[in-house]
Amino acid sequence: MNEKPLLIVTARDPASAHALLPLIPSLNQAYDLVAILQEPALSLLSDELTSVGNLAIAFPIIKDFDQGTLEALSWLKTKKWTQSKIENKVIAVLTGISGPGFGVDEMMLAAANHLNIPTFSIQSSWGSINHETGVMPKVAFVLDEAAVDINKQRYPQMKSIAIGSLQHAKFAELSPSGIRDLHRVRFMDDMEHVLLGFYGQPLGNLECYQQTVETFCQELKKWKRPFKLLYRPHPKEAVNLESNPTWQLLKHHFPDVILDPFQAVTTSLCCVDLVISAFSTCGFDGLYLNELEDKPFNASVFLWFNKDLIHWATKCSDTKDLHLVKENLVLAVDNSNRLMEVLEAGLHEDSRRRLWQNAREKLPSARQAVALVLNALEADE
Structure with a gap:
């Protein structure tokens, strides 16, 4: 043989x-x-x-x-x-x-x-x-x-x-709307609340990343709309949450922040109304999940306003812009003062449908x- x-x-x-x-x-x-x-x-x-x-x-x-x-x-x-x-x-x-x-x-x-x-x-x-x-x-x-x-x-x-x-090949087996209907209710005792998902990255050693998270928290506290905040740590962050600076920042500003209880990241991605991160690949995952449905159910938002973090990220990828931002596949907060404006846009059906249509046309x-x-x-x- x-x-x-x-x-x-x-x-x-x-x-x-x-x-x-x-x-x-x-x-x-x-x-x-x-x-x-x-x-x-x-x-x-x-x-x-x-x-x-x-x-x-x-x-x-x-x-x-x-x-x-x-x-x-x-x-x-x-x-x-x-x-x-x-x-x-x-x-x-x-x-x-x-x-x-x-x-x-x-x-x-x-x-x-x-x-x-x-x-x-x-x-x-x-x-x-x-x-x-x-x-x-x-x-x-x-x-x-x-x-x-x-x-x-x-x-x-x-x-x-x-x-x-390749990383999204298995998504075809999922039913995002079914996952959303099954699991979202555990967070939404008041259906008027918006469920925000913040998806962490293993960048806690970067001052510019922590500044981005701090600015996000400060601006988010000004939002008049009722919301709940869910945090999904990156696997490298989750090893020791008590020493995780991002978790500590979120807990300080929002004592009721929810730690993502699901094993699969796709579950919370289907539940939240906005997928928020500095530039996590979870935003990319969210696009594929939405693309599976007949209509979009959320939008991805990148916190793309800290010049030092932008410089670091684009230097690492050797690009001038992030492809997802450049191709209008995600919403980008390019100025921290515009956070509320961008979050509201991400909840609006027209904005979601535009991103969803772009994803259907451009995603490989x-x-x-x-x-x-x-x-x-x-x-x-």
């Missing part, structure tokens, strides 16, 4: 984990699949890997990039994840593209490039590349042709293949994403 080729996949961030989820069953059939992960992706992918008879293997936390790359090299050379069970050659490494910092994605990418193992990465937002290490994949799976064009201009050494949004489909990834990996063998 012919052994299947050996494929290594890695992830550490939630977006990367959600992008890998729909791929795992097909990859497991085509390859001897080894998943080397760090939190929060480790927890997010463990059940899916177990369901196909595979394991989620934890890569150690190493804070020095060079040391971590040496560790990754030893994993690739000696196959630390197995006891001589798999003897065949690693034919490719498929990684996520993580946010700030570095970990298993970047270290394994650097090690694979050093060993001339073909490298592929899943780019979950337009133009996003981790610049802290300078390591890039040979091939990136990207959202659409706009992402291909962006990458051609910035990273001509990297090939880009448009596949759609994920229907062929899995097949396109498999075809590209097979062509490179």
